Amino acid sequence: MTLESLRPDVGLNDEDLVVPEASESFVSTPYVEEVTNRALVYLRAGYPVHLAGPSGTGKTTMAFHLAALWGRPVTLIHGNDEFSVSDLIGTNDAGYRRSKVVDNYIHSVVRTEEEMRQMWVDNRLTTACRNGDTLIYDEFNRSRPEANNVLLSVMSEGILNLPGLRTAGEGYLDVGGDFRAIFTSNPEEYAGTHKTQDALADRMITIRLNPPDRDTEIEIVKAKAGIDELEAGHIVDIIRELRGSGENKTRPTLRAGIAIGKILGMVDGRARFGDRFFHGVCYDVVSTESAKVLHDGQSIFHQLVDSVIKQVCPPVGAQPGDEGTRAQVQAKVKAVNASFATKLNTFRS
Template identity: 40%
Template sequence: MADDASRKRKVRGRKITDSREQKEGRRAKKELARTASNAGERNGDSPLGDPSDVVPEPFIETDAIRSLRDRIGGWLEADQPVHLIGPTGCGKTALALSAAAERGRPVVWLNGDEAVDTAALVGSHAGGERYKEDDRFVGGVSKQTEIVRERWVDNPLSVAVREGATLVYNEFSRSDPAAHNVLLSVFEEGVLERPGKRGEDRTIDVHPEFRAILTSNDVEYAGVHEQQDALLDRFIGVRVDYYDEETEREIVGAHVTLSEADIETIVEKTRALRDELDIVVGTRAAITAAKGLAVFDGHDGNGEFDDETLIHVFTDVLAPKIAGEDGDSIDGLRLQITETI
């Protein structure tokens, strides 16, 4: 009888041990699922940005800029994705970030290029995570099972639609149109499908506060793709062009410490070159030239920039736009700048 009682106690002890190990296994699975779902934030990779942190510094607000931003904000309030289209260097990106920040919702940034595909938008499996589970189902015998769980990491579009963020998709037209098929169901049906994701959470219902602002250069620029009409039909297209002269002076003046007269000269010459040259001469070029002229102090006896300094600085600033062409092209550019200035 004693032997039987002892045997029963041992059996019961094994059952208790097995039960404890099963609980540990279940707990490990839950912890693995939790850490996998929070992997981005845990590693500091969450694409969510605070709206107060995304506006470029400095950012100038004139009546012209506020009017354009209010127009963008109105369309966003009407639940319409807004596509900002215009020449390079005219301030589309800064305007998009400012309009996104005005909503007071988290902001997700995405930069388009040839490498962007569907996975770069919605997410993908990022390796696996492993843990081991011991199962002592017979006295003296241990069975060890290794469990591997694939870890899925959401990318910017998935995070934005789930969290109700404002997606700022910069250089949208530089990405392959095939990558944007997933956007059709987002804007039309309010559902995001995540190819490669298995199970019930393959799709995400779009948060009612999700909005999108996209920026693109004019279609004639190199390196852009013509996007599909079915998608473009769902956008509001807002043309962004170079600002008026007063606004450009304020923008340049916010980036460099120069006298009002110097800034006026730089903006005047920039706008003249914009009209005369076949290349794009944006507000960004004026800012860069101003930074150069603040270093290469080429004032004449009257306190104005001498023409030679202006010619050298603007040639240096604009030469990269014809990089790869022969040396005669640089000489031709310098001649055109000289004639204009």
């Protein structure tokens, strides 16, 4: 099965259509390809795809990648707590259309007719349904469930209810056959999110994205930050070890690794233990609430970061190959994390 075989059969001849293109910087690994292929099969079968997972797992990037591979024009919506149904489908309160006819066929007789009608203006969901676009609804669970209820008939019956047009006999819109929807969402415990109604979740196929494997993270940091694989590996290992700390509640994501890599790349820096600039960058990028807890006037979270850097990265001036084996590094860092958790619990109690 190839990606070409999973794309829609229709052609696009309208030069004015905005069709996304796959980014050259997109990193494809076996993990990414597996998710991509499954999602394209679901789209081909006509099902909406829902990419769910914690922040920093690449949900939005994957959504745009899928849309680019699908090859249809894209309509983008970002979830918003203040959305109402009209913000999705449109409204007839946007203005008025006034027409006037003056009949002066006989100069002594003037007949004037005027008509004023409310204007209906489509919003993005309606536009996507009319045109058969690919809808990307990013972080859709930030919108209230009652606003998203309009999606139920779209996803099951292929009909969009337009109550504002009922007086004109156009209260329903048949959804274009090429219409597809890709949703992304953050976990419900995140601030500003709402619980997804069961009826909506039942109409989509959910792919849960977790932080990718180490090799994928390294490839992404390497590509996005423009640094070599060795340095990207050091940075990714630091982030993954800190992410695994049970007390590090705001766990650093892949974005943190990319940020550290980009910053180092700008100054031609290296991930080295004892490099004060590198240590400071790591403190700033992955800082959490735990950083406020002090011991002898020093942040014990900073001590954890220092310890992880020491175990993962070679010291300043070290030659390549001085890092030790991966297994040795993991064993040392595991002990560091356990010590950090003990200290943090002690000072919190």
